[in-house]
Amino acid sequence: MTTSSMSATTETTHTVVSQDGAKISYLTLGSGPSVLVIPGALSIAADYVPFARALAGRFTVHIIERRGRGLSSPQGADYSIREECEDVLAVQRETGASALVGHSYGGLVALEVARSTPAFTKVAVYEPGVSIDGSIPMGWMPGYQQKLAEQKYLDAFVEFAIGTGPDRGRNTPPWLMKLLLPLFMSSLERKERLSLLHESLREHQEVARLDSSYENYRAITADVLLMFGGKSASSWVNLAMERLAVVLPRSETREYPKLDHFGIDKKAPQEVARAVSTYFLKEQPPH
Secondary structure (H helix, E strand, O other): OEEEEOOOOOOEEEEEEOOOOOEEEEEEEEOOOEEEEEOOOOOOHHHHHHHHHHHOOOOEEEEEEOOOOOOOOOOOOOOOHHHHHHHHHHHHHHHOOOEEEEEOHHHHHHHHHHOOOOOOOEEEEEOOOOOOOOOOOOOOHHHHHHHHHOOOHHHHHHHHHHHHOOHHHOOOOHHHHHHHHHHHOOHHHHHHHHOOHHHHHHHHHHHHHOOOOHHHHHHOOOEEEEEEEOOOOOHHHHHHHHHHHHHOOOEEEEEEOOOOOOHHHHHOHHHHHHHHHHHHHOOOOOO
16 A cells, blocks of 8 residues: 655545556545545546545545546456446455445445445445436437547537436537536536546446346345435436335435535535434444
């Protein structure tokens, strides 16, 4: 493991080697029992620092820099969610964490990890990318791939944003979306998102591959907190929450009426962290 100071705060960066030899970086802050955080698609570890800081008074928080980002190794040509799970387990072995948080695609990774190991006893997922009977749209992919091939990265991002965003925005003309982007996304954030477009494609191909496999999560022995935003306005979210609540042996569901898909990382990380902290610290009845 290597360690270096990240800032004047208590943040540090560490590196572990995953099962296939890939280098996986993770950001650490706080003190107390260890919690792992798995970021979503088009996101990096730094995006979850406000959430981690809100947890850091009670927990040591380790935010994984997923493959294809920062100091971590590239995804590789044979990428699958299996490697992501191995990466999480490598960090778990290094940190001894028994609690896990995942957002969006990171939530899907969290559920996949939790069904394969009893190492995690508490899991919290915010709108995990669980597709049921094609509920998460994938029709945007061909146009997206074409734009990537043409190196029209902003156009590709617009295809993605319209295709996967709230249901009400599906008919937004691409030219209008391009015009609106600067209003709700800084140039720095836009640059970060555009740098992860190829990675996002491979990740969404895994979402599509795992479509309707949610019954597998009956095998999860951990206590699971299912979280979603009341303003996400995506029908796939409600369907995933309903089905997961049925199949998971031990779960609670929490809605944040005023939040959307980005409640945990952008809109209200402190509010979500309070609920996660309470859930992780609560004594559960014996299994």
